[in-house]
Amino acid sequence: MPTTGVTWANLxxxxxxxxxxxxxxQLCTSIENSPLERSARVMSLMRFEQLSGFRHQFLLLKIGMMPEDGDAMWLRLERGPKPENSTPRSSVSRFxxxxxxxISSIETQLLRGLRLEMKAEVVFPIDGPTAGDLRKLLNILSQESPEYRLWGENCKWFCSVVQESLTHFYSGDLRSGTLSHRDLxxxxxxxxxxxxxSVIAQGH
Known part of the structure; x- marks a missing residue:
């Protein structure tokens, strides 16, 4: 699949x-180059936790494509570690x-085969965050968090920041669960x- 110039309608x-x-x-580049950057909107957000191992967390977002026809797609967002420059002499690997x-048009495809617990659900108003708003948040998050820290900017921190930011700045309604890991x-x-x-205040 091409990673630039892809519109949500194509998907x-x-x-x-x-x-x-x-x-x-790549997702952010695709959104930026899409004519639906302003019309596609985040309809809801769910935060899940896997019930095994490290108890990895991820987000599942429902993206409304064209409000008038009700089409939607599903987006699973998550963070993991990528080893960087670890050597036999180094006792601590950097990540x-x-x-x-x-991305999928079927919600269950993104959850299949996993033992999960839903930790939170947020629903957004019809004029909630656009795909462009999501892109700006994810770009800022990437720039301000260049390292993965096991007890800091990990998967739980990633989910918490995205959930908190979208809920606070775009009038999200927390239907169930809580916002967790705010101390990370x-x-x-x-x-x-x-x-x-600042970006929202400036309107770009």
Whole structure:
């Protein structure tokens, strides 16, 4: 699948079982080059936790394509570690974040085969965040969090920041669950909030 110039309409018109995984950076480029950057909107957000191992968390967003016809697609956002420059002499490996997006027209494709617990659900108004607003948030998040930290900017921090930012700045209604892990990565979280507030105030 091409990673630039892809419109949400192209993805929606694909095979009904279409699914692919790309980097968040590629996702943002696709949104920026799409004519639906302003018309596609985030309708809802769910935060899930896997019930095994590290208890990895990820987000599942419902993206409304064209409000008048009700078409939607599903976007799974998550963060994992990517090893960087570890050597036999180094006792501690450094990691860069591996932020990914999995896209599908079928919600269950993104949850299949996993033992999960839904930790939170947020529903947005009809004039909630656009795909362009999501792109700006993810770009800021990537710039302010260049490293993956096991006890800091990890998967739980990533989910918490995206959930908190979209809910706070775009009038999200927390239907169930809570916002957790607000104590992780406080400095970078504050910088992201300040930058997003400035971007919204400037209208770009």
């Amino acid at each position: 929606l018109a694909s095979d009904p079982h279409f699914m692919c995984t790309i980097s968040v950076r 860069t974040p591996c932020d990914s997006a999995t 990565g406080k400095k970078s979280r504050r910088r992201i909030s300040d930058r997003l507030r």
